[in-house]
Amino acid sequence: MMNIMHPALRRLDLNLLLIFDAIYRHRSVRLAADELAMSTSALSHALSRLRITINDPLFYREGHRMCPSVYATQLAPSIASALNSLNQELTPQPKFEASGSKECLQIAITDFTAFCIFPALMHKLQHEAPGLRFELIYLPHSPALTELLAGEVDLALGFSTSDEIRHPELEEISWFEDEYVVISNISRTHLTLEDYLAARHLVVTPWNEKRGVVDLRLEQMGYTRQIAIKTPSMLSAPFIVAESDLLMAIPRFAAEKLLPAMNIKIFTLPFGIPSFQVKIYTHKRSGKRGATHWLKAVLQRLAEEANSGR
Incomplete structure (x- = not known):
């Protein structure tokens, strides 16, 4: 047979737990009805349904007070805790306000x-x-x-x-x-494909990858380049290029940001590669x-x- 999850809850209108909790806290049908914005007759009818479902009187009237039964006293902490937890979890998320x-x-x-x-x-x-x-x-x-x-x-x-x-x-x-360009020290005056292949290169590999898109493209063209340094960090790379004969392929946006602060030149990559x-x-x-x-x-x-x- 198929297991039925939460069999006790399936036969219970969970709204009735709000009725129980309000009566238990206020010890009054009238005050509980006011809190829940219900009429006293509607709340009394709901309490009758809960009594039948639970098979327990739950509350006795003593004068103007509704006194809980032993079973209601046992249930009350668990019901209050469950309702409080659900209320917190189901509260709509506030709209994001960036300024605060x-x-x-x-x-x-x-x-x-x-x-x-x-x-x-x-x-x-x-x-x-x-x-x-x-x-x-x-x-x-x-x-x-x-x-x-x-x-x-x-x-x-x-x-x-x-x-x-x-x-x-x-x-x-x-x-x-963006597109890739090449940076070099300021002494270089031009950059052809032959110059590029004859030079040594610095390659940034942020994920320690074996080959990047530049090397894959060169391989498709039947070429390889001489890689002198591989580094996972871009921070030191332009400084190394500026003080050496190494070339470095780099996004144009980054190259142009670096240009005013460093002794480097920017050249167009001397072969086609997708942006x-x-x-x-x-x-x-x-x-x-x-x-x-x-x-x-x-x-x-x-x-x-x-x-x-x-």
Whole structure:
């Protein structure tokens, strides 16, 4: 036979528990009816139904007071606790108000996404949401699907690839599209494909990947390049390039941000490669849905401003 879950509850109108709790606390049908916005006759009828279902008198009238039975006294703490717990859990989530929020969002990032996004984002939020906080988390892979699905991060910023598998429980939006360029020290005057293949290279591998899109494209063309350094961090990479003969493929947005502060030059990548997208990933059932939706809208506005200024 099929097991029937909660057999006692299936034969009980759970609204009657509110009746019981109100009468028990007030010891009065009239006061309980006032609290529940019911007529005394309707409440008395509901109490009769509960007595039949429970098979216990539950309350006796003594003068103007309703005194609980022994069984009602035993039931009361559990019913009160269950109602309080349900009321707290089922209370509608308040609308997210950015200006007063002290929410903390866990965001999966790389050096590049943090470098491109957070300077402008924090400048904007110091006025619009000064109490909003972030924990930036570096993860060993992209996008952070497992962590999003497990609720370990609220939002992930990652690169999109053409063979990316979409998960039905995740939402994604394209935040930013960019192309790769090459940076070198200031002594270089030109960069042909032959120059590129003859040079040594620095490669940033944020997830310690074996090969990136540049090397895959070169392989398709029948070429390989000389990789002198692989590093998971973009922070030191441009400084190394500026003080050496190494080349580095880097998103144009980051290269142009670095140019005023460093002794580097920017060159067009001397072979064709598809542009890439930075995407924002969130879980459809996120517990911080109001905050993540608001933040995604802010990020989209920042991307539009960045694109319009290029």
